[in-house]
Amino acid sequence: MKKRILIIEDNPMVVKSLEFKLTKDGYDVVVAEDGRKALEILKEDDAIELVITDLMLPYITGTELIEHIRNNTPTMPIIVLSTSNQEEIITDAFMMGVNDFITKPFSPNELSLRVKRTIESH
């Protein structure tokens, strides 16, 4: 059975590329354009095995979303995909319990490997 990944990202280009690449890699991809929609999907869909999220999102920020996920499903692996490369933000994200942090511009092949590694290690 295909593993399901939730992508939370408001940039349509990034969404399309991620969706295309991860589908090609054999994953089932679900997309949410904002934090609010992501929370609804997470509440309804138990099959999600990995979350890839941006930090700058409409309505609910990525940080709030990560906090929420960590409180409700502490073992859910999370990968942050963000334009921010400030040390402080990356450290904060890891302190909140994210499993990986990828900065944009990103290499889709590298992201694919990191997704595979994160899923396999959980």
Add this chain to the structure above:
Amino acid sequence: MPDWPWPLKVTAFFVCLFFLLVIVTVSALIILRRYKNARDRKKKLFQDNIDTFLNNALFDETFNLKKEAKTFRFQFLTFKLQKKIAVRQILVYNENLKGESSITLKNIFRALELDTFILDSLKNGRWYDKARAIYVLSELHVKESKQVALYLNDKHETVRAQAIYFYIKTAENKPLSFFSKLKKELTLWELIQLEDCLKFVYEGATPDFSLWLKHELSTVLLFSIRMIQQFNQFEHIPAIVPFLDHPNEQVRKQAVTSLRKLNYEKLLDEVMPKFSKETRLVKKEIIKAVETLGDLQMLHKLKPTLEENMEWQTQLMYLSAEKRMQPNF
């Protein structure tokens, strides 16, 4: 109607005219709106097509780029608008992706013959088309430096700025090679842009700024002297020293500033004897140099010259420096 009194006839005429105008305006608005909606739909459809093409080319290993690009070109890249959208989408992808995908994007750009389209708008377009074209060439590292060189001395500042950006962005080394093609003095804004690009856009080895100390444009000299200091190229201090006697006061001022910041020990020996003959701008810089590299006794040597001239700004600066240099300050 022929029996109507003339005021009524005039009123009736204007009422009809008004209604006609209203009908024409409303119809025009509706037509324009429908045209815009149709155009947006077409754009969206085309954008989806180019997205699918790009994603296939980027992530499908079985994708034959040469063959598929040819088909796509004939099917979808026939109008200028389509080409513009394709270029914009490639730039968006290029901004967000790196590594192998970034290289593939450049190949896609060429395979779709969008480089020809861009070079054509560089040659024949308006100034904003040219600026845009140079920006695209820079972002996608299309090295057409001969073509872009023509725009380094363009009359429009945005085009010139983009041409400078192109040279720095695409350079693997020697990002300032375009200096040899410059014929116009650089503006303050261009100098700021140049420094910013060198620090944040250029990824190669730090250039040797002393190579440009014989340039005929004084703004290039100013920039090179400033950069030698900014990038701590101490080995080029001897090359800056002769500029303390340059005829342009801005260049002399920059030479004093850079040598002061580079902590050149002999600076005061060089500039203090010339203090009385210097312009106000350079005098201020010399006072700063004495404050940084000298002592109170040296500063007091400048006092007689200041008392001779009624330059209140320089005197004020002298007094502030003197106050800061007091042992109990």
